[in-house]
Amino acid sequence: MAGCSGIRPPRSSPPPTWSSPIPWIRRRPRRSPRTIRAVVPTRSRTRRTATGSFGSCDRAGSRSRSRTPPTGASRARGRSRDPERGLGLRGSLLRPVPARQRRRSLGGDAPLAPDPFPRMAAFRGGRDAVRASARDLRHHGFIPQDLAMTQLQSAQRTCCEFPCTPVQERFFVAELLAPGNAGLNIALRWSLVGPVSGTIVGLALRQLVARHEILRTAFVEGENGPVQRVYPTADLHVPELDLRLLGTVEREFDRISAEEARRPFDLSRAPLMRAQLLRFSEQESFLLITAHHIVADGWSMGILAREFATLCDGLIGGTPAALPELPVQYSDYALWQQALSDFGEGAAADAYWRARLAGFRRFEIATDFPRPPALTRDSAITSILMRPALTAAADRVARASGATWFTTMLTGLLLVLRARAGRDDVIVGTQVAGRYEVELENVVGPFINTLALRTDFAGVQNFAEALARVADTLQGALENGTTALETIIEIVKPERDPSRHPLFSINVIQQRAFDEVRCENLLLRGVPSQSAGALFDLNFFFVERTEGWRFSCEYNTALYRPETVVAMLEDTLSLLTGVLDDPRRPIPQLAARAAAAEAVAAPSSVARPVDQADDVVRRLLPLWRATLGAGSDEAGFLDAGGHSLSAFRLIARIQQTFEVRLEIDRFLGNPTVRALADVIRKATAPRDALASVVALQPHGAATPIIAFDNPFLFQDLAKRIGADRPFLCVMPAAHINGDPALSFAAVAAHYVEGIRRAQPQGPYILLGHCFGSHLAYEAAQQLVRDRADVACVIAVDGWAPGHLARRTRREAFLINTSYRLIRWQMALAKLLRGQLPLTRLLEKLRLRLGRPNPSAVPDAELERVLWLKDRLSQHPIAPYSGTILVVRALGEPTGLFLDPTLGWRELATGRLEIRDAPGNHFTIFEGESVQHVAAAVRQTLARLEDAGAPEPATA
Numbered sequence: 001m002a003g004c005s006g007i008r009p010p011r012s013s014p015p016p017t018w019s020s021p022i023p024w025i026r027r028r029p030r031r032s033p034r035t036i037r038a039v040v041p042t043r044s045r046t047r048r049t050a051t052g053s054f055g056s057c058d059r060a061g062s063r064s065r066s067r068t069p070p071t072g073a074s075r076a077r078g079r080s081r082d083p084e085r086g087l088g089l090r091g092s093l094l095r096p097v098p099a100r101q102r103r104r105s106l107g108g109d110a111p112l113a114p115d116p117f118p119r120m121a122a123f124r125g126g127r128d129a130v131r132a133s134a135r136d137l138r139h140h141g142f143i144p145q146d147l148a149m150t151q152l153q154s155a156q157r158t159c160c161e162f163p164c165t166p167v168q169e170r171f172f173v174a175e176l177l178a179p180g181n182a183g184l185n186i187a188l189r190w191s192l193v194g195p196v197s198g199t200i201v202g203l204a205l206r207q208l209v210a211r212h213e214i215l216r217t218a219f220v221e222g223e224n225g226p227v228q229r230v231y232p233t234a235d236l237h238v239p240e241l242d243l244r245l246l247g248t249v250e251r252e253f254d255r256i257s258a259e260e261a262r263r264p265f266d267l268s269r270a271p272l273m274r275a276q277l278l279r280f281s282e283q284e285s286f287l288l289i290t291a292h293h294i295v296a297d298g299w300s301m302g303i304l305a306r307e308f309a310t311l312c313d314g315l316i317g318g319t320p321a322a323l324p325e326l327p328v329q330y331s332d333y334a335l336w337q338q339a340l341s342d343f344g345e346g347a348a349a350d351a352y353w354r355a356r357l358a359g360f361r362r363f364e365i366a367t368d369f370p371r372p373p374a375l376t377r378d379s380a381i382t383s384i385l386m387r388p389a390l391t392a393a394a395d396r397v398a399r400a401s402g403a404t405w406f407t408t409m410l411t412g413l414l415l416v417l418r419a420r421a422g423r424d425d426v427i428v429g430t431q432v433a434g435r436y437e438v439e440l441e442n443v444v445g446p447f448i449n450t451l452a453l454r455t456d457f458a459g460v461q462n463f464a465e466a467l468a469r470v471a472d473t474l475q476g477a478l479e480n481g482t483t484a485l486e487t488i489i490e491i492v493k494p495e496r497d498p499s500r501h502p503l504f505s506i507n508v509i510q511q512r513a514f515d516e517v518r519c520e521n522l523l524l525r526g527v528p529s530q531s532a533g534a535l536f537d538l539n540f541f542f543v544e545r546t547e548g549w550r551f552s553c554e555y556n557t558a559l560y561r562p563e564t565v566v567a568m569l570e571d572t573l574s575l576l577t578g579v580l581d582d583p584r585r586p587i588p589q590l591a592a593r594a595a596a597a598e599a600v601a602a603p604s605s606v607a608r609p610v611d612q613a614d615d616v617v618r619r620l621l622p623l624w625r626a627t628l629g630a631g632s633d634e635a636g637f638l639d640a641g642g643h644s645l646s647a648f649r650l651i652a653r654i655q656q657t658f659e660v661r662l663e664i665d666r667f668l669g670n671p672t673v674r675a676l677a678d679v680i681r682k683a684t685a686p687r688d689a690l691a692s693v694v695a696l697q698p699h700g701a702a703t704p705i706i707a708f709d710n711p712f713l714f715q716d717l718a719k720r721i722g723a724d725r726p727f728l729c730v731m732p733a734a735h736i737n738g739d740p741a742l743s744f745a746a747v748a749a750h751y752v753e754g755i756r757r758a759q760p761q762g763p764y765i766l767l768g769h770c771f772g773s774h775l776a777y778e779a780a781q782q783l784v785r786d787r788a789d790v791a792c793v794i795a796v797d798g799w800a801p802g803h804l805a806r807r808t809r810r811e812a813f814l815i816n817t818s819y820r821l822i823r824w825q826m827a828l829a830k831l832l833r834g835q836l837p838l839t840r841l842l843e844k845l846r847l848r849l850g851r852p853n854p855s856a857v858p859d860a861e862l863e864r865v866l867w868l869k870d871r872l873s874q875h876p877i878a879p880y881s882g883t884i885l886v887v888r889a890l891g892e893p894t895g896l897f898l899d900p901t902l903g904w905r906e907l908a909t910g911r912l913e914i915r916d917a918p919g920n921h922f923t924i925f926e927g928e929s930v931q932h933v934a935a936a937v938r939q940t941l942a943r944l945e946d947a948g949a950p951e952p953a954t955a
Contacts, residue, residue, distance in 0.1 A: 171446070375501075
């Protein structure tokens with residue numbers, strides 16, 4: 001979904017519930033305080049000390065000084081007389097931190113959060129409430145004054161972990177529910193007019209990554225839920241593609257934009273933002289920017305656009321721009337969220353949502369196609385440019401009625417949805433911006449919150465009455481808008497369905513589209529973005545652009561035809577045109593369309609006695625009770641009050657206790673203690689420790705391609721191969737990796753077992769990249785020995801297994817030396833052309849000298865390759881008589897002593913085809929390179945299929 005700015009009330013009119021709006025004060029489920037801790041490489045001498053939320057970790061591992069309760073005088077300076085009610089610190093009052101203690105080392109000088117004491121102010125209705133801002137917290141010493149960017153200047157060997165905010169937790173869980181969900185991407189396109197180059201763009205973006213620590217943040221599972229891990233550095237590579245070389249520029253631009261928008265992220269690897277530069281001419285380029293919603297929102301992308309343009313302008317002009325220092329970072333906000341949540345008055349907001357959503361029943365519009373059993377993300381956007389006369393009339397009606405323009409347009413849309421669904425009780429979602437404090441204006445991060453808008457149109461006769469009801473709905477939602485969506489879901493407890501959003505299927509927002517930034521040497525303009533993927537069945541948005549207001553809808557293409565969506569847009573504009581001249585005029589009759597009756601299969605949760613004599617049940621029950629409380633043993637997980645975050649915590653506890661990783665859909669499909677125990681029992685049985693197969697492209701009747709390992713790597717290739725050929729990816733079970741007792745043949749046999757389950761009969765097409773080509777080769781050998789038909793083995797930039805082992809020591813030395821010398825020559829050439837930063841070159845040198853950068857993100861994949869390499873060194877390599885396709889990366893070394901067939905010639909006794917693709921070993925599946933790889937694969941497979949059944953391969 002494109003990044004939404006959300007509804008942002010003006011600062012001059014704060015929500016009336018609070019005397020000063022503080023969007024992060026709210027009630028959250030009580031939990032044990034999370035630990036902010038330093039993550040230190042294994043070889044470092046730094047010790048890690050576990051502390052509470054307000055403790056510290058230092059290099060020596062010493063404890064924090066004890067903090068005594070404040071004196072009566074300090075309590076008189078505006079603090080609550082009742083510490084437990086006013087501050088919610090479980091009866092423990094801690095004094096403000098002296099200046100000398102305001103900065104503790106987390107393996108360096110990373111910040112920690114001392115106990116905040118925001119000043120108290122009158123709360124409407126005579127109750128005390130917290131009134132805090134970033135300035136208050138800093139001024140009174142509750143957050144250190146120097147808690148600006150977490151630069152970790154003296155902690156280059158560490159990274160830091162911080163708690164996630166509720167919106168980040170929600171996105172993390174959404175990723176767990178649907179891994180690789182492109183609907184969580186924000187995809188933008190910026191037009192750049194000026195003499196920009198890939199080097200300048202890369203430098204500017206890397207400065208932004210250094211400036212905003214959220215762009216150097218990854219997300220991992222912690223003890224009590226997800227945590228954000230901030231790294232000192234994060235490398236952002238910006239590939240550049242000249243579209244003039246591809247002929248049809250506009251078509252290629254749209255295709256590449258769509259692919260970039262939908263390519264997923266791995267949340268455990270920073271940065272969670274990527275960019276690609278597409279050149280149209282010497283003076284005109286387009287920059288594709290994609291970020292995950294867990295690190296940004298629509299407002300954030302506007303910040304990045306302005307700062308990027310400023311930095312680029314300075315680099316072009318030769319005078320680097322200096323951006324003003326940020327007063328806070330997103331991790332500060334996360335710490336405030338955690339610290340302030342305990343003393344927020346959330347009962348009133350909870351009561352509002354409980355009353356507002358009582359008797360909740362899902363609101364939907366009848367679909368054109370049957371709803372798939374699981375949530376799908378394929379989407380498209382359709383849009384209508386609204387007439388200026390209509391938008392002006394809506395503005396006049398809004399002013400006359402004391403409403404807003406958005407409220408007026410929303411009313412028209414809800415009336416159309418009411419008619420189509422055939423019911424008066426209409427429920428949709430919307431987003432609020434959540435940036436009320438000045439310090440947050442230029443902070444990059446996800447601040448938006450999602451709210452449910454429920455309006456009852458029963459008895460409404462005219463548009464004015466409908467507008468008043470919608471305005472009342474919006475007012476109430478905004479007054480209680482600091483309640484997190486997850487809390488609302490806990491209150492409502494809707495029936496869960498893996499094919500739907502928990503609360504609503506329709507969303508409505510208003511966007512202020514980013515227009516342009518004009519600098520001396522550069523003009524940056526926003527261009528309408530591609531749909532990254534659907535988060536909702538229907539996502540309506542009003543967006544203001546240069547040519548005027550547009551009424552648009554991003555819709556799920558698996559559910560709706562485009563003409564259905566266009567009809568809803570046109571009906572809304574037609575209704576508004578007919579009623580805005582006289583809002584007291586009766587609402588026109590619209591054709592009703594009853595919602596399709598869809599049976600929602602809910603997991604059975606019939607209460608049955610739990611057998612506590614069972615060993616698995618006996619170990620599972622304490623985990624279940626710790627998550628849901630006593631008395632929940634025989635209830636279903638959702639019936640006992642469970643929600644997505646508590647599900648995450650229970651899954652983490654099960655993984656820690658039983659060493660079993662449960663997918664969220666399997667967990668929710670077995671929602672009782674008894675059912676979970678059965679799942680755990682099967683998962684721990686040796687026969688079920690199987691390789692898993694992911695369908696990257698499940699459609700088509702042609703012979704499937706089966707790739708090895710990383711599915712993220714092959715996403716684009718699977719799409720480029722064609723819609724008629726399925727593309728699968730086989731991945732090993734967790735226990736396989738790193739086991740010293742396994743031979744290379746046993747590892748390959750593990751993959752073959754997964755392949756046989758996914759495709760019982762041949763012919764087989766096996767594809768691997770780098771070391772994955774070795775696994776594909778050995779799997780083909782084993783399949784052939786089992787008398788299976790293997791059509792082709794495809795090795796993408798992978799040397800033949802055992803190539804150096806078959807050489808003499810002198811030959812191996814010459815090959816290695818030649819390869820390294822050519823590699824360094826290529827790196828130096830890139831450095832001189834400005835295509836490789838000096839820091840990257842120094843990092844390569846450090847790695848070559850055996851001194852890896854300890855502050856870099858840990859590379860588990862590298863450890864796995866080294867383990868496989870060790871297993872392969874003890875494995876005999878036999879020749880192969882079947883067809884082998886080798887795709888070489890042109891950016892890799894070639895020359896003296898280096899075999900142009902990458903060593904495959906001596907293994908292939910059958911047909912060997914060699915094809916080339918631009919790019920290097922790491923970029924061969926990106927941009928233009930993947931097009932060449934896909935073309936090579938298509939041509940080879942087409943030739944094999946046209947020739948008929950090949951001669952059986954022999955091993």
